[in-house]
Amino acid sequence: MDFDLPQDLKDYLAELDAFIAAEIKPLEAQDDNIRFFDHRREHARTDWDNQGLPRTEWEELLREVRRRADKAGHLRFALPREYGGRDGSNLWMAVIRDHFASMGLGLHNDLQNEHSIIANFPQVLMFQDFGTKAQADEFIPGMLEGRYRICFGLTEPDHGSDATFMETRAVKDGNGWRIDGGKMWTTGMHVASHIMMFARSSGKDGDADGISCFLVDAKDPGVKVEEYYWTFNMPTDHPRISVSNVHVPADAILGEEGKGLAVAQHFVHENRIRQAASSCGAADYCVQESVKYALERKPFGKPLAANQAIQFPLVELATQIRMLRLMIRETAWQMDQMPKPEVEKQLSDKISMCNYWANRLCCEAADRAMQVHGGIGYSRHKPFEHIYRHHRRYRITEGSEEIQMRKVAAWMFGFAGPNRRPRG
Structure with a gap:
């Protein structure tokens, strides 16, 4: 090895x-x-x-x-x-x-x-794997050249992780579809040319099937930005939008009709492992900066670093960062050893472990860096508050840590995953 x-x-x-x-x-x-x-x-x-x-x-x-x-x-x-x-x-x-x-x-x-x-470039891969030839030929070069900017319309005001209960509806209308509803956190709408709009086109609430992904013109008069939500870390590009009487042609569906959640989940594992790696690196930065400061700062005539109250919390963080980094790299390497559909079946729990723990660890490291640096650490003249506020969002987005822990638990206890136990 x-x-x-x-x-x-x-x-x-x-x-x-x-x-x-x-x-x-x-x-x-x-x-x-x-x-x-x-x-x-x-x-x-x-x-x-x-x-x-x-x-x-x-x-x-x-x-x-x-x-x-x-x-x-x-x-x-x-x-x-x-x-x-x-x-x-x-x-x-x-x-x-x-x-x-x-x-x-x-x-x-x-x-x-x-x-x-x-x-x-997750949207490029979505068009590669789910788009028709015409869609791929138009949108992939358009995105890479900057002519198209496509945002993601999955979450709704009353539905987040429970995506199968979404209230946005698509109804067949002539040779196309009429879409009505609303979306939240459609990031990038202020510069978007199109929206990947997820809507229920068949089935009932709670069904995984029956949700389709529609390519909607972001400038359609039926699409309205109702407000931009100001967030913990500004600026914002996260609006709530309403969708009213929007008509799209039959060929505006990306992927198979009724199988839109497969499109939505297409890039989740790659994104989660990369986000975990970013959080791990940011945590490492916070610790290393704290070590340097503790060696330089000399209150009461000796370096801060001489105090175990400074040393021990940083030692614990450094230990966790090293273990986490090895797990992230092992999991990423394992992802490369199998076809993409197998990643969901074999590694989904490990990816969730990496992601939720990395995001939490980064916030802990940023918080500790503020504490070690004292008043200057709390100020915006150091980057720790920015790191904390940014990475705090990842404990919610990309699958909240509770959702990811639930995934790990389901695999661990045999409720789901490759070692699923028969019910009864």
Whole structure:
């Protein structure tokens, strides 16, 4: 059993570091762009007088970073080679996301809005695996070229994790469909061209079948942004929308009619393991910064680091980070050893373990970093409050930690999974 990272992965990390140093850090430093990362970051990013949406200058800067990363051959790393990618594996993506997050805040990787010089592109893979040839030929190049921006309409005001009870309805109307309902947290609506709109097209509440994924024009007059929800970490791009009398053609369904939840779940495992890796890296950053500060700060004539009350909590966090990192990498490697449908059957519980624990651990590490740093740690002149507020959301999104623990428990006790026990 070999625990060393492959040499070509180490070489690629060095290549990414060189690219960040040559292209991204200088851009971060010019034109006072550092305002998006120093103590002014929340204000610099947020247009408070425009519903709390991201400022235009912030999003333009992120687009420029993505353009440079794409030109250098990094942005599409995780995509298949036919789309300009490098067939990036789950292990490589987990290691890269961990590495980026452990570097702290910066233009290279800012997950507050899912930005990274190596992107995820889940919608591209959805069109690849579920779209018709016509849909794939239109939308995949359109997304990669920036002509299309597609947001995700699954959660509703009265339904989140209980997606099978969604109230948005699609009714056959002539040679197409009429959709009515409402959605929550349709992230990115302010710049979206389309929505992946999930609606019940048949069956009854609670049925997994009968929900379809429709491609809806985000500018359709029947689609209305009712309000943008201001969140723990601003800016916001998370609205509640209403959908009224929206007509779409029959070929607007992505995937098989009535099988929309398979589309919705398509990328969940890859995203959860990558998010776990990011949280692990961010936790590591918080601990390492705390160690440095504890060695430098000398109250009462001796370093903070001499106090066991400072040492022991950081030791516990460092130990958990190391164990978690090994589990994430093992699980990501295992994901790469099997076809995607088998991941759900064989590894879903381990992925949930990694994800819920990493997100919780990151929040604990950020909180401890604030405590070690004292007053300056609580201020926005240090990044810990930002890290805490951002990663706190991941204990709710991508499947709340309670939902993920429920998954682990179901597999552990034989209620579901490969060792499911017969009822009775």
